[in-house]
Amino acid sequence: MSDTPSEHVPLRLRLAAKGIDGVTLLVLPLVVALILLFVYPFLYGLWLSFRPKDGSLLGNYAKFFSDPFLYETVGKTLWLAIPVTVINLVVAIPVALRVRLMRRQRVLTTILVLPITLGTVLVAEGMLNYFGPQGWFNRVLLTALGPQGWFNGPLMDVFGPHGWFDQTLMMGPLMTAPLISGPLKLVHNYTGVLLSLVITGFPFTFLLVLSYLTGIDPALEKAAATLGAGPGSRFRHIIMPLLLPGLAVTFCLGFVQAYSVFPSAVLLGAPSGPTRVISIAAYEAAFEQYDYSLASAIAMIMGVTLLLVVIAVLGARTLVYRGPAGGGKG
Amino acid sequence: MASTLSTFKSLRLNRVGRDFGRLNALKELDFSIERGEFVALLGPSGCGKSTALNCIAGLLSTTRGSIWLDETRIDTMGPEERGFGMVFQNYALFPHMSVRDNIGFGLKMRGVPKADAAKRIDQAIATVRLEAQAEKLPGQLSGGQQQRVAIARAIVIEPPVVLMDEPLSNLDAKLRLEMRQEIRRIHAGLGSITLYVTHDQDEAMSLADRIVVLRDGEVRQIGTPEDLYLRPARLDVADFMGFRNRIPGRVVARSGDHIILDVAGTEFAGTLRSSLTGDSAIAVVRPDDMSVGETGLAATVEACEYRGRHFFGSAKAPGGIELFFRAPAAYRPGTPVKLAADPSRVLVYEGATP
Amino acid sequence: MRDVISPVRTLTDRIWVTFVWVVTGFFIVNLFAMIGTVIVSSLGTRWLGTWLPAGWTGNWYLSAWDEFQLGDLLTVTFEVVFAVVALSGLIGIPAAYALARRDFPGKRVVMLLLLLPLIIPPITYGIPLATVLYVTGLGGTLNGVILANLVPALPFVVLVMIPFIEQIDPRVEDAARVFGANTFRLFWHVLLPLLLPGALAALLLVLVRTIAMFELTFLTAGPGDQTLVVALYYAVFAAGVRAVQSIDAMAVVYMLTTLVWLIVALRFVNPTQMVTRGKQQQTDNG
Ligand SMILES: Nc1ncnc2c1ncn2[C@@H]1O[C@H](COP(=O)(O)OP(=O)(O)OP(=O)(O)O)[C@@H](O)[C@H]1O
Numbered sequence: 012m013s014d015t016p017s018e019h020v021p022l023r024l025r026l027a028a029k030g031i032d033g034v035t036l037l038v039l040p041l042v043v044a045l046i047l048l049f050v051y052p053f054l055y056g057l058w059l060s061f062r063p064k065d066g067s068l069l070g071n072y073a074k075f076f077s078d079p080f081l082y083e084t085v086g087k088t089l090w091l092a093i094p095v096t097v098i099n100l101v102v103a104i105p106v107a108l109r110v111r112l113m114r115r116q117r118v119l120t121t122i123l124v125l126p127i128t129l130g131t132v133l134v135a136e137g138m139l140n141y142f143g144p145q146g147w148f149n150r151v152l153l154t155a156l157g158p159q160g161w162f163n164g165p166l167m168d169v170f171g172p173h174g175w176f177d178q179t180l181m182m183g184p185l186m187t188a189p190l191i192s193g194p195l196k197l198v199h200n201y202t203g204v205l206l207s208l209v210i211t212g213f214p215f216t217f218l219l220v221l222s223y224l225t226g227i228d229p230a231l232e233k234a235a236a237t238l239g240a241g242p243g244s245r246f247r248h249i250i251m252p253l254l255l256p257g258l259a260v261t262f263c264l265g266f267v268q269a270y271s272v273f274p275s276a277v278l279l280g281a282p283s284g285p286t287r288v289i290s291i292a293a294y295e296a297a298f299e300q301y302d303y304s305l306a307s308a309i310a311m312i313m314g315v316t317l318l319l320v321v322i323a324v325l326g327a328r329t330l331v332y333r334g335p336a337g338g339g340k341g
Numbered sequence: 342m343a344s345t346l347s348t349f350k351s352l353r354l355n356r357v358g359r360d361f362g363r364l365n366a367l368k369e370l371d372f373s374i375e376r377g378e379f380v381a382l383l384g385p386s387g388c389g390k391s392t393a394l395n396c397i398a399g400l401l402s403t404t405r406g407s408i409w410l411d412e413t414r415i416d417t418m419g420p421e422e423r424g425f426g427m428v429f430q431n432y433a434l435f436p437h438m439s440v441r442d443n444i445g446f447g448l449k450m451r452g453v454p455k456a457d458a459a460k461r462i463d464q465a466i467a468t469v470r471l472e473a474q475a476e477k478l479p480g481q482l483s484g485g486q487q488q489r490v491a492i493a494r495a496i497v498i499e500p501p502v503v504l505m506d507e508p509l510s511n512l513d514a515k516l517r518l519e520m521r522q523e524i525r526r527i528h529a530g531l532g533s534i535t536l537y538v539t540h541d542q543d544e545a546m547s548l549a550d551r552i553v554v555l556r557d558g559e560v561r562q563i564g565t566p567e568d569l570y571l572r573p574a575r576l577d578v579a580d581f582m583g584f585r586n587r588i589p590g591r592v593v594a595r596s597g598d599h600i601i602l603d604v605a606g607t608e609f610a611g612t613l614r615s616s617l618t619g620d621s622a623i624a625v626v627r628p629d630d631m632s633v634g635e636t637g638l639a640a641t642v643e644a645c646e647y648r649g650r651h652f653f654g655s656a657k658a659p660g661g662i663e664l665f666f667r668a669p670a671a672y673r674p675g676t677p678v679k680l681a682a683d684p685s686r687v688l689v690y691e692g693a694t695p
Numbered sequence: 696m697r698d699v700i701s702p703v704r705t706l707t708d709r710i711w712v713t714f715v716w717v718v719t720g721f722f723i724v725n726l727f728a729m730i731g732t733v734i735v736s737s738l739g740t741r742w743l744g745t746w747l748p749a750g751w752t753g754n755w756y757l758s759a760w761d762e763f764q765l766g767d768l769l770t771v772t773f774e775v776v777f778a779v780v781a782l783s784g785l786i787g788i789p790a791a792y793a794l795a796r797r798d799f800p801g802k803r804v805v806m807l808l809l810l811l812p813l814i815i816p817p818i819t820y821g822i823p824l825a826t827v828l829y830v831t832g833l834g835g836t837l838n839g840v841i842l843a844n845l846v847p848a849l850p851f852v853v854l855v856m857i858p859f860i861e862q863i864d865p866r867v868e869d870a871a872r873v874f875g876a877n878t879f880r881l882f883w884h885v886l887l888p889l890l891l892p893g894a895l896a897a898l899l900l901v902l903v904r905t906i907a908m909f910e911l912t913f914l915t916a917g918p919g920d921q922t923l924v925v926a927l928y929y930a931v932f933a934a935g936v937r938a939v940q941s942i943d944a945m946a947v948v949y950m951l952t953t954l955v956w957l958i959v960a961l962r963f964v965n966p967t968q969m970v971t972r973g974k975q976q977q978t979d980n981g
């Protein structure tokens with residue numbers, strides 16, 4: 012047996028032992044594509060942002076932080092993104108907690124996936140009609156609560172001058188005018204953008220929270236119940252700690268979407284006023300002033316702001332709860 | 342390929358080794374199997390049985406050594422070039438194919454004409470008694486039925502070497518006995534090599550012509566079932582072969598193989614099975630060979646279980662030695678007994694400090 | 696689970712349930728009313744200051760078809776979308792297979808590289824990407840649009856496919872090899888049929904997402920290679936130039952192209968997967 016030829020292990024086998032073989036090479040096209048289309052442009056943008064038109068290194072950044080027309084966009088964007096993200100999350104949690112117990116979740120999730128699928132542009136077009144001064148939403152409100160509305164008379168009878176409140180209880184009139192006197196201004200302002208971010212953002216947040224919730228092993232809750240935990244303490248001691256990492260991720264993803272709002276800020280907001288968000292500034296720099304260098308700098312600032320918020324949220328999460336990172340699926 | 346291999350004489354492992362990172366899963370496997378032989382690879386869980394089988398099948402590359410089918414080196418070939426049949430430990434049935442298509446897969450890959458293939462598939466299905474399940478998908482079968490599909494899939498191609506990784510582990514006792522006979526019969530019919538992995542010594546002994554005992558990735562003994570049953574070469578092999586009583590003692594007399602130990606003041610005679618340097622040794626005995634008598638090791642019964650024809654007792658001897666024995670009646674815990682064994686059934690190995 | 700969480704009993708429970716239903720009901724009613732507005736408007740003759748249009752007509756679709764060159768837009772949209780689906784499938788699925796099956800040095804870096812384009816918003820990386828595309832001459836061309844849309848599509852396909860591939864027992868592939876299948880036949884007889892459901896789901900999701908992908912197409916498309924959603928944006932942006940009904944007709948056409956594929960996709964995936972791109976969830980048939 013000692014005369015067996017060539018016992019040395021071929022290179023192919025040694026590489027295979029490290030996990031590198033023909034199959035591993037299948038990732039190469041992906042990696043090349045991502046490097047060319049994502050990493051390289053990003054690095055190029057970073058480099059470009061330090062090569063402003065005026066030739067100085069930090070010219071773009073200096074310009075951004077000294078020009079109120081530019082630096083105010085950060086505040087305006089945050090002023091939209093943070094409330095929206097919080098509202099969506101706060102509403103989505105109780106709804107998801109309840110929906111998770113339903114048998115026919117799928118009908119609901121299918122309906123809610125619609126606005127995500129249709130996208131912000133279509134939602135904007137729909138909202139312009141629907142929430143506009145002549146739209147159905149304002150019509151319903153006026154019909155119900157306007158000066159000639161169905162409920163205005165009864166409300167006035169109770170709360171208005173000489174109404175029940177005023178005369179019987181002697182507490183004075185609570186309403187002196189109809190609740191709504193004309194159509195509400197719901198588009199072409201801050202509210203319009205906020206609403207559109209809720210319409211696309213709430214389903215997104217809800218579906219994420221729901222998927223984290225269903226990822227929690229129901230046996231854990233059963234075990235807690237057999238140990239005498241009521242619904243309240245089950246939520247506090249079992250669901251919440253397990254859900255928290257997922258909520259942190261959901262908050263981050265929701266925030267990222269809201270922070271990068273673009274078409275609805277233009278179509279539904281006041282793009283030169285209160286809803287001049289940072290994306291608009293970046294877009295204008297690139298495609299209206301053709302200053303790609305400044306545009307890249309704004310994109311980088313956008314990325315850094317996002318990163319800071321994400322780090323802050325995830326960091327706060329570890330301060331609150333130091334358990335395993337996944338309550339369910341990652 | 343199959344035609345050149347079908348006339349082979351032997352499968353030879355030449356110092357085959359396999360590492361997983363720093364773990365030496367297989368060390369120097371070195372033995373050969375002749376055509377027509379049924380060899381069982383026996384060992385406790387995690388000893389490297391599946392690793393050895395996968396190296397032979399070509400599913401794992403070897404780190405060292407070579408594998409030969411006569412003069413053809415096969416460890417450099419892909420698994421599909423070797424033409425072996427294999428029953429996987431967890432079946433590995435194709436989940437999207439019916440039982441028929443699963444069994445026919447190997448024939449299809451070999452380009453066997455449809456009519457011929459259909460006949461052979463029918464035959465294989467009949468052999469494993471799955472006629473009623475032929476059109477089902479694997480997901481619709483019980484564990485035992487899946488296992489039989491896996492067996493049929495491996496034998497229908499009439500391979501030169503059949504590798505089986507614990508093929509009967511999921512069957513009930515009765516079906517297991519039936520399938521053992523079936524596997525033996527199939528093996529005889531194919532006239533090929535069967536390498537059968539199991540951790541059940543009973544199964545290995547009833548099936549195999551030869552048994553390879555593996556432990557910690559190393560071959561500990563190769564021999565016929567009788568060899569292993571009666572003459573385990575080492576203490577750890579004996580341990581695995583059902584010698585449950587381990588009785589440490591001091592050597593007081595020895596002539597040739599015959600040896601007398603002192604166990605807590607009592608003389609205990611046995612047969613020496615290894616070299617002996619010091620005067621401490623370990624005697625091992627099967628519980629079945631340990632019986633209650635007038636003389637022998639004094640012990641106190643701790644428990645007694647019903648085993649059908651007889652009872653199975655456990656007792657404690659002075660010095661904390663645990664003894665298992667065959668009891669003619671149900672002893673109450675606390676009963677004092679004397680336990681003895683035929684010296685030819687008592688195997689003595691060199692041991693550490695008594 | 697149901698046996699633990701008691702059915703509606705206490706007052707707080709009732710309030711909670713009512714709250715949940717009021718919120719979801721309000722949301723859904725408004726959502727449907729909003730979509731309904733678009734559809735009604737596209738079918739109405741004149742709609743000013745009334746609940747419903749004065750009359751009904753299908754002519755806006757004909758005029759929108761001419762005004763916005765919907766035929767061309769649809770062609771471009773599907774050229775882009777199918778190219779993106781094909782490329783992300785061809786590149787992404789094999790890569791997902793390698794990532795699911797092999798452990799190799801640098802795998803963590805690749806995984807991070809996959810996550811980033813899904814976390815960073817398209818407008819952020821779209822601007823430098825558009826810059827690079829314009830510098831290389833690909834900006835404003837159909838190919839540029841396709842390349843830009845690959846950036847989120849590729850990681851999406853890979854991340855949906857990895858858990859799907861992981862749940863296919865690798866021993867099944869081993870078995871195919873042992874029984875004589877070479878690489879091609881292994882792929883054709885075993886891998887392809889096993890991967891098909893997952894691949895179909897992943898690619899349909901990419902298709903739906905690419906039709907609706909506004910930002911990247913908007914930043915990289917020239918006048919000749921706008922997709923439907925970008926053209927819709929310009930039309931809404933320049934509202935007043937064209938009749939609202941005409942724009943709404945275009946919006947309905949866009950909605951239909953998306954929804955058709957969404958309905959197909961939902962046969963294979965759980966709606967939750969549109970956002971989570973995580974493990975395959977068991978579809979509850981209850
Ligand atoms: N892919 C792998 N990577 C690292 N270690 C492995 C791998 N496969 C097996 N091992 C290790 O190699 C040793 C032998 O494993 P193997 O599967 O051959 O055991 P076995 O004898 O078949 O056990 P069982 O009877 O439980 O099936 C074990 O310690 C196992 O943990």
Ligand SMILES: [Mg+2]
Nearest residue numbers: 390391430506
């Ligand atoms: Mg094994």
